[in-house]
Amino acid sequence: MPFPKIEEVRDLSDDELVAEIVKTKRELFNLRMLKATGRLEQPHLFKHNRHRLAQLLTIERERELKKKQKLLLKK
Numbered sequence: 609m610p611f612p613k614i615e616e617v618r619d620l621s622d623d624e625l626v627a628e629i630v631k632t633k634r635e636l637f638n639l640r641m642l643k644a645t646g647r648l649e650q651p652h653l654f655k656h657n658r659h660r661l662a663q664l665l666t667i668e669r670e671r672e673l674k675k676k677q678k679l680l681l682k683k
Contacts, residue, residue, distance in 0.1 A: 611656065614663050625668055632661045 620628065636657050642648040 612660050612663065614667070617663050617667050620667075622671065625664060625671075629661065629664045629668065632657055632664060636661065 617625070617628070636654070639648065639654055639657065643651075643654075
């Protein structure tokens with residue numbers, strides 16, 4: 609299973625981005641619970657979800673910085 613593309617994330621709206629972040633964090637939590645109980649069958653999903661979360665948080669931060677930059681330029 610290949611890593612998700614960051615281009616897919618860039619097309620999301622701000623609300624969709626936040627929803628994806630919450631969904632990914634919840635999925636990582638569920639994976640940790642499965643691992644703790646010994647029922648985890650696909651350990652590679654940890655890496656994929658951490659990678660996806662990093663992408664989502666990076667895009668969120670980029671958008672924050674762009675908004676801040678626009679506000680500073682207007683002054």
